[in-house]
Amino acid sequence: MHPFDIRTILFAKHAQHVVLIHFPIALFIIGVFFDFLGQWKRQQLLAVAAYYNLCVAAIATLPVVVTGIVAWQWELEGQKLKGILLMHLVMGCVSSVLICLVWFIHMRTRREQEDLPGYRLPIEAAAVVIVALTGHLGGFLSGVNG
């Protein structure tokens, strides 16, 4: 098996999910960090950096959700999930919705040229916690956190 072999990369099935998941997690957490820092330091540049990170994080959730569902359908033949797998699926879906929601709040505010609403901060904080928990469950399932 070669790491740059196209067949290995394309036909790795659910291994794609394990690789791709790191992008939205990292981008979202750093985006929220920049947003909190921008709010605290009153720096517009940090808010812009936050927006672009959140934007790419939201885009990166799409292949992650797709590969996660493909893993479920292909590898487990779509069987009824329970336990940690079910919890990971549900929390993954909630995380994806929250990441997209946070991005949407930022995007709409920029488009309307308004100030960012204060209520976004608790949403962002809650989203970071849920993303972290989902990642922890994923790591546990894959054996990294086990």
Added chain:
Amino acid sequence: MRRIVSIAGLTAALVLGTFGLCTGQNSHVANAQEKMPSIEVKIDNFSFGPATLTVPVGSTVTWTNRDDIPHTVVSTDDPKTFKSKVLDTDEKFSFTFSKAGTYPYFCSIHPKMTGKVVVQ
């Protein structure tokens, strides 16, 4: 009177015969079970133990998940000779190997977990 004795004798013979037949069958089944014991593979710490198992034809292999994490047992051939559902902690999956051959398998959640059953 002789007729009654004959009927009673016939009935007794029938009862004893049936009992003997049943007992014989049971011992036959018991012998078969003795010959083909159920063999266990333990799934623990992201590995199958033993990873390679050699069994006679007709053996039933039972995989038990002793890990905290869900696992599956799936043969690598196509179409799949055997495929378990997701096994949570302490859940079991059994398969009877009726043909000789080598049956490699893996966990579809953790593809690096592999094992092999050699049926002789």
